[in-house]
Amino acid sequence: MKESLQTVVQKLQEKFGDNILNIAEFRDEVTVRVKKPVWFDTLQFLNDDPDCNFKLLVDETAADYPLREDRFDIIVHLMSIEIKHRLRVKTSTSERIPTLYPIWKTANWLEREVYDLFGVIFEGHPDLRRILMADDWEGFPLRKDYPVEGYDDF
Amino acid sequence: MQDVKDYTIPGGDNFAQGEKRMRLNMGPQHPSTHGVLQVIVDLEGELVVRCDPVPGYLHRGTEKLAENKYYTQIIPLTDRLDYLSPFNNNLAYVMAVEKLLGLEVPPRAQWLRLILSELQRIASHLIWYGTHVMDIGGITPFLYALRDRETILDIFEMCCGARLTVSYCRIGGLMADVPAGFVEKVDDFVKLFQKSIKDYHKLVTKNPIFVGRTVGVGVIAPDDAVSLGLTGPSLRGSGVNLDLRKAEPYLYYDQLDFEVPLGTKGDSYDRYLVRMEEMAQSTRLIEQALAKLPEKGPVKADDPKVMLPPKELAMSRAEEMQRHFYQVIHGFPTPVGEAYASIEGSKGELGFYIISDGSSRPYRMKIRAPSFVNLQALPMMTEGRMLADVITCIGTIDIVLGEVDR
Numbered sequence: 001m002k003e004s005l006q007t008v009v010q011k012l013q014e015k016f017g018d019n020i021l022n023i024a025e026f027r028d029e030v031t032v033r034v035k036k037p038v039w040f041d042t043l044q045f046l047n048d049d050p051d052c053n054f055k056l057l058v059d060e061t062a063a064d065y066p067l068r069e070d071r072f073d074i075i076v077h078l079m080s081i082e083i084k085h086r087l088r089v090k091t092s093t094s095e096r097i098p099t100l101y102p103i104w105k106t107a108n109w110l111e112r113e114v115y116d117l118f119g120v121i122f123e124g125h126p127d128l129r130r131i132l133m134a135d136d137w138e139g140f141p142l143r144k145d146y147p148v149e150g151y152d153d154f
Numbered sequence: 155m156q157d158v159k160d161y162t163i164p165g166g167d168n169f170a171q172g173e174k175r176m177r178l179n180m181g182p183q184h185p186s187t188h189g190v191l192q193v194i195v196d197l198e199g200e201l202v203v204r205c206d207p208v209p210g211y212l213h214r215g216t217e218k219l220a221e222n223k224y225y226t227q228i229i230p231l232t233d234r235l236d237y238l239s240p241f242n243n244n245l246a247y248v249m250a251v252e253k254l255l256g257l258e259v260p261p262r263a264q265w266l267r268l269i270l271s272e273l274q275r276i277a278s279h280l281i282w283y284g285t286h287v288m289d290i291g292g293i294t295p296f297l298y299a300l301r302d303r304e305t306i307l308d309i310f311e312m313c314c315g316a317r318l319t320v321s322y323c324r325i326g327g328l329m330a331d332v333p334a335g336f337v338e339k340v341d342d343f344v345k346l347f348q349k350s351i352k353d354y355h356k357l358v359t360k361n362p363i364f365v366g367r368t369v370g371v372g373v374i375a376p377d378d379a380v381s382l383g384l385t386g387p388s389l390r391g392s393g394v395n396l397d398l399r400k401a402e403p404y405l406y407y408d409q410l411d412f413e414v415p416l417g418t419k420g421d422s423y424d425r426y427l428v429r430m431e432e433m434a435q436s437t438r439l440i441e442q443a444l445a446k447l448p449e450k451g452p453v454k455a456d457d458p459k460v461m462l463p464p465k466e467l468a469m470s471r472a473e474e475m476q477r478h479f480y481q482v483i484h485g486f487p488t489p490v491g492e493a494y495a496s497i498e499g500s501k502g503e504l505g506f507y508i509i510s511d512g513s514s515r516p517y518r519m520k521i522r523a524p525s526f527v528n529l530q531a532l533p534m535m536t537e538g539r540m541l542a543d544v545i546t547c548i549g550t551i552d553i554v555l556g557e558v559d560r
Contacts, residue, residue, distance in 0.1 A: 106383025132210040
């Protein structure tokens with residue numbers, strides 16, 4: 001693990017303690033899994049703190065694990081332009097989660113896409129509506145129970 | 155048959171009679187939107203009060219399709235994302251899979267990937283140059299740009315047979331080695347192109363109409379650019395120095411000497427200059443890479459579980475033939491885990507995020523498309539400006555709908 005990331009991990013553990021469920025390292029990438037109640041605060045900290053300095057939200061997406069109770073994993077990729085390190089932060093939710101728009105405006109369309117394709121509702125999002133699918137589409141295509149060939153209307 | 159529901163257009167749709175405000179639909183079919191992009195613009199006279207881009211007309215469900223295909227079968231899907239630089243999409247995808255597998259690619263393949271990636275960057279920027287200037291009104295540069303791009307497409311065609319849907323990368327290397335004559339052809343192109351860039355500058359850079367339509371148009375401050383998640387020339391035009399080839403070197407960029415052009419004001423003219431200089435820097439990179447290219451060597455990794463056996467062996471020995479059949483029919487297993495790999499594509503950071511559950515198909519593949527994230531900047535660039543600036547701003551962000559919509 002890069003030294004700068006070791007500092008980040010250390011600070012996260014000091015500040016959030018038990019709310020950090022897991023810190024994994026695979027192929028030089030660090031993934032932090034947090035509990036949902038601290039989701040917004042963790043990411044605010046990662047943006048504000050000068051040793052973390054994650055000013056660029058690279059990507060926000062989701063993955064569907066339908067057999068779990070909290071079926072969606074929300075996954076955020078962060079990058080610091082000055083310190084040049086990256087981090088991945090994950091949490092899980094069954095339906096709703098606070099928006100990251102107040103921290104990074106990038107989250108606007110990225111969260112709209114997650115809502116459109118998975119059906120996760122982002123609380124506090126300024127403009128949560130479908131973005132890729134048609135406005136009157138029913139269903140959430142990237143869920144595992146949505147067939148890849150679609151339903152027979154289309 | 156489902157009923158068509160009444161849905162509210164955000165911002166309201168009740169423009170009273172005689173009110174100055176008008177809602178204009180730049181429909182998905184429009185010569186200046188660079189593809190099927192719909193932009194809903196609220197106007198008061200010529201002034202844009204609200205600008206709402208509506209993507210999604212080219213959404214083909216690439217990420218969903220990828221969950222049902224073997225890793226090698228996904229490569230042709232990636233061609234069709236940013237269809238103006240297909241090799242770069244292939245490259246970013248196979249790099250993500252190679253990272254997941256921990257696979258090492260032989261040097262000759264990496265050098266060839268670098269040369270082709272830079273050629274692809276030039277080709278993509280040439281289309282941007284031709285179409286952007288054409289939208290603003292200058293029709294001639296488009297023909298010059300396409301003429302030079304023809305040579306690049308010829309080079310790709312001699313390598314893999316296709317001009318657009320190249321699918322030239324494979325997980326672990328390239329589809330096949332480049333044919334004889336490749337180095338000479340690329341070298342000739344680079345020498346020709348270094349002269350052509352001067353023509354492009356002569357046609358456009360000091361033209362008063364072009365300058366008048368781009369200076370001060372679509373200004374994005376550096377902090378806003380980072381907050382909006384811009385990457386690539388759109389970010390560097392605002393003066394933020396982030397180029398993944400320097401910041402997180404992949405392939406052999408750390409062994410080569412090149413500069414990253416930066417803008418100062420963050421307007422369309424600065425982004426134009428940044429991209430023009432990037433094309434020149436790409437030629438420098440290609441020259442250096444051609445000199446360092448190893449003369450001989452394998453272009454596929456040496457891992458029997460992942461790579462198909464060489465054709466001569468597969469056609470003559472039973473063991474290799476069995477392995478070939480098995481790997482094509484069943485794919486190859488991957489470790490459980492996730493990987494994200496990104497490259498500095500021509501539009502910005504192009505990344506692939508793959509979650510693997512151990513099987514031979516990805517559990518989830520997310521494409522971090524730079525055009526999708528960059529397009530978010532359009533409302534900030536255009537609100538408060540004239541309608542004609544919307545066209546300039548769409549061109550200066552340089553979007554490709556295949557990537558926006560996936």
